[in-house]
Amino acid sequence: MDSCIGVEQDLDKATTKFTALNDHASKVLEDVINQVEELRKEISKQALNTPLSQSQAKAVSELTATVKQSVFQLSTDHRELHATVSRVGKSIDRHFIADYAAVAPKAESFCSDTNRPIMEQAIAQHLYRQGLEEVGDSLVSEAGVSAERGSTFAQLQRCAGALAAADPAPALAWAAAREHDLAHSPLPFTLHRMQALKLAREQGVCAAIAYARAQFPAHAARHERQLQAAVCALAWCTPAAPPPPPQYAHLLDPKALGAEAAELFVREACALLRLAPHSPLAGAVLAGARVLPALHDIRAKMSHPHVLAAWADDELPLEVELGEEGGGYHSVFACPILRQQASDHNPPMRLLCGHVISRDALNKLAMGVKLKCPYCPMEQSPSEARQIYFS
Ligand SMILES: [Zn+2]
Incomplete structure (x- = not known):
């Protein structure tokens, strides 16, 4: 994080300088253009093919000198800007370590004839798991990889994608088919709440209340407070309602509610289907990113013959402590x-x-x-x- 802040400071300096130079250049150019325009107007007043008067000739030569001087000054300023921009590049080099070869001395083994197909397969599987089926299909056909397309993840991703776009219908259908297995999960209530609030927005509060009456009682015991909040939030769904108080803003923001529901859906669905929440590739990258700073710190010791032995x-x-985000599995x-x-x-x-x-x-x-x-x-x-x- 400190590295990012360090680079950001240099970047801010460069941007400020660039903006200042840009403003200055525009002003100078405008000035010069105005002067040229004025002189042109004055000269165009006299008849064609008459020679310039002495004062006019002097004004022209003076203006030419001014233009030359301005152009010279602008190009000098521009050159100085280059130095500032290249300083950002140097700052990135200084703040971030590009050489991780010492930390991963066997990285090239990913490219061996035996391991490359495994890597490609992992990438294809990851793409399928993310619901990027077409991209996965292209990789499989172009790289000649064998990877199982598997419809489970595609279905989960479709539901999660719809949730993120504030549409709980596919996820509700998925959850309804597994009602028994999800009896102790907060997922069904979360989805029904989302649907009720969606109905309130699209068809009016009456439709939402009818839906809530039908669906909420089954969840009343476990989610009493959340249920109360959801019903109260309906009061701000009428067209003439004033802006909602902060404690309901979250419930009335379809995007935020959808993103939260999508995350819960993937977690609960993966737990139910006994699947890891991350693909093997994503898990490996996540774990790798976590351990990299520590490995970098001890890289000198790592290459010591005793350690290697x-x-x-x-x-x-x-x-490697993966924490909750890391999937928590070994x-x-x-x-x-x-x-x-x-x-x-x-x-x-x-x-x-x-x-x-x-x-x-x-x-x-x-x-x-x-x-x-x-x-x-x-x-x-x-x-x-x-x-x-x-x-
Ligand atoms: Zn014991």
Whole structure:
């Protein structure tokens, strides 16, 4: 963020200078044009083919000198502007690190004959997941990639797209077909509320109240306060209504409500269908962007032979906290005791108490036929632990 602010300051300087120069140049040019016009008018007053008087000739030569001087001054100012603009470029170079090669020493492996098709497939899958089917189709046919088109994500994206455009109908139909599964989700109420407010805008408050009477009672217990707010908001949907108070502004803004509903829809639908909210590519990019600053900070240490020897090829030397935005899922298990990623040789083991550690850690902690869980004091037999498989 500091980098952005730094560049912005230099950019602001350049823009201010540019605007000032632009104004100044316009004024100078206008001035010169006016002078030339006046002189032309004066000269055109006398008859054709008569020589200029001495004073006129003097005025012409003086004006020519002024024009030359102005042009020279403008081009000098313009040259100075170039220096300011190139300073912005240098500022970007200074504030942002372009060389990430040290952080990702194996980046070129993405381009190998084995990995390139996998990357292309991931890109095609991402495009399909984003609902960009036509773009995905073009990539698949032109690059000769094999990627499953899959209608699930396209359908979800269509619903989310309609929600973002303030139309809850497709999402309502989707949710209605899964009413039972969504019994504990806030999604159905959110969609019905959106539909009621849409009806109020398009067909009047009476239509909205009729819809609310039919749909809201089922959600009254769980969403009492939100429901009250939605019904109150209807009061500001009449044509003669004054501007709404701030607490209802959000409900009466179809765009904001739609964007919020679209986000909730994707999250709830993915959870219901047991799908990751991000495509593998988006997840990888998100995680990569998060870890990049930290990797950059330790890049000198990363290239140290001891570090290279200590870390496996497919492992990062630090943990990546993806947070809520990152999807909150892990495709790999890292042993909390040995702080190593699980592998086929050292798989995660679920203890009787429910805690999970790697098999190497389990073997180290086991005292004969007894094992004390390192997280809870439960005593158990190491043979009671079960291996966990990730699909
Ligand atoms: Zn335990």
